Amino acid sequence: MKNVLDYVLNFKKLMTVKELVEKLDASQSTIYAMARGEKPIPEKVQESLSQIFNIRKEMWGKNLIQPAFADFILEDSSSLNALEREIVEYAKNAPESENYSRVGVQPAGNEIAQKNLPKSIDKRVPESVIMPCIESDLKRDHLQRLSSGKGFYAWGVRSRVYNQWVKLSPGDFIMFAKQGRFFLWGTVALTLRSPELARRIWGNEDELFEYIYLLSDVKKIDKDVKEYNKLLEYSLNNRIQGFLVLDMDKSKKIIDAYGFNRKSFEKEDDGVEKQAGLDSSSNQKDCIEQEHFKSHLFGNRPTGECCICGRHLPVKGLTATYIKKRSECDRQEKQDVNIVVPMCRACDIWFEEGYITVNSSGYINCIDDINSEKIVTTDLLNELTKINGRKCFYWNQENKKYFEWHYNYHRMTT
Template identity: 35%
Template structure:
């Protein structure tokens, strides 16, 4: 589950750092002098324009910031604040510790420390969220002031991320296969899974989306075959999730495929299109308006690249509904 990172940036030093490495992102070429080739290749995938918004924190007195930084993971959202309001946010892509790189980027503070606990950001957005609005959203006292680097608890983070729609659909928290299976296996009936998702169960979708898109910014619809930004694609169950057995939900490599929000997801879910022997076809059991038929004809007879012997039974179930 994604968390909120509180990053007050009201000091002259912090605002300079924001201008130097967030507002004007660091070129990958400059990072390549300090980081291994494997890390640079990953960054090139995440930042095709070659510009990397970069932030870091010092160890702090008695290393107070180190365990906080240790909690940060991909998909967490950093909130930059100053002068009584949150002025920007960014989503965590990757983190690493590197004293030499930090020294090059930011030098040293007055205590002789550098901002060596580094994390890279994307999806930088500008905001104007007054502290009192933040406080009331997460349940803090009205007079609370964001002071010092901190990572909020998951339940408080969820309130903030949901209310202000700050979650990324590209960079997702790491959920292990074991965690995914544990969540699925906790529930014997299907209604409980949906109820659980509105409360604490939020690992299924991040896990499935990460399996399909692997933090890439562009993906391919499994029905029409067109490429879109991944925030316009969903992780769609071929067989309705509510009708799947526990074993079928655990068969995530075959039961879920990407579908675009431009029509394929709805057309498939509502049964206006079916996949038969690998071909996308209109469903003869359905009635079509002229405009709907025009839409379906555009994708009819396309080859579905996700149809194979492992997915066939799920497509056949869908066809028979």
């Protein structure tokens, strides 16, 4: 699945290509190329598609992968309509590519850029300036965890390069260029459109830099633009004149050549990882963490029970499932052994996605309607019916607050 256009045409079949050709006054070959991701979707076409399908404009220029939709995953789901929530859910669960990070190239040598660099790149923009401009509670919480009180570096571009800006995702890299050299690079933490924040940071310009990207870090680099041109097979005299987001292949060449480190859009708490002995690679860390909590849940027993379906299984078939999403936990909660419960692989999946919840009395509530806004099949409903209304035997006063968080997160926002 390439993008949202591919999703609505080929997966959801909301309209035929012939019908869309008539509405957009475009050729079939152009529409197919845009749906395959071979051709960018112009801003005016995005606006038309937004009206035709009632899907917000900002979604059309993105690939259907989790990093590209990170901003929407962090958004209050009540602000999305049913189709938009379905698209976000699809992107959230799409198989992750190993090389999804893109590189944005930002010219910063003119007079205005030199005036703005000291305001938001040479030093961080404080949280007190940024947070009042973030409407979503989830995004504010995410940024506060990511920032740890330090604030963010920030840059903005004008509306005329919207088609490039909309391609950016958390975890992408930005390279700043002036006088024929790249001199800084940073990692994107979040993108947002905010005229108010632009005024707060850079002042009231005739044309606002309202399409903003926040950077979690900025580091020095010293690379000749000619080297960049040679890597990408451009003319050696090519100049960095406008903001540009490279395609995946070109981005990979730059990332490999310059040694950029791809970062998750969710920052892990280094202090907690070290205390728990988890300061190794991501895969090793996950394994160590599972073993740590499994030891608490099962001790030396070779078997255990899933707290949802009650099946008695070998411990290898059970997981230590976070009741509250780990990414939403603070330092103390991550170390609380009550944050995890034993679940089988199947129940873990449906609990994580909110198909299964536990109410404030400790009883299991499952989605029981084929017309639910989540994707549901008859076979899945039959399985969920078997456990709906059961008492979760692992529910207790110590983990009650975490189950309530999970219930409210999934049921109150859908």
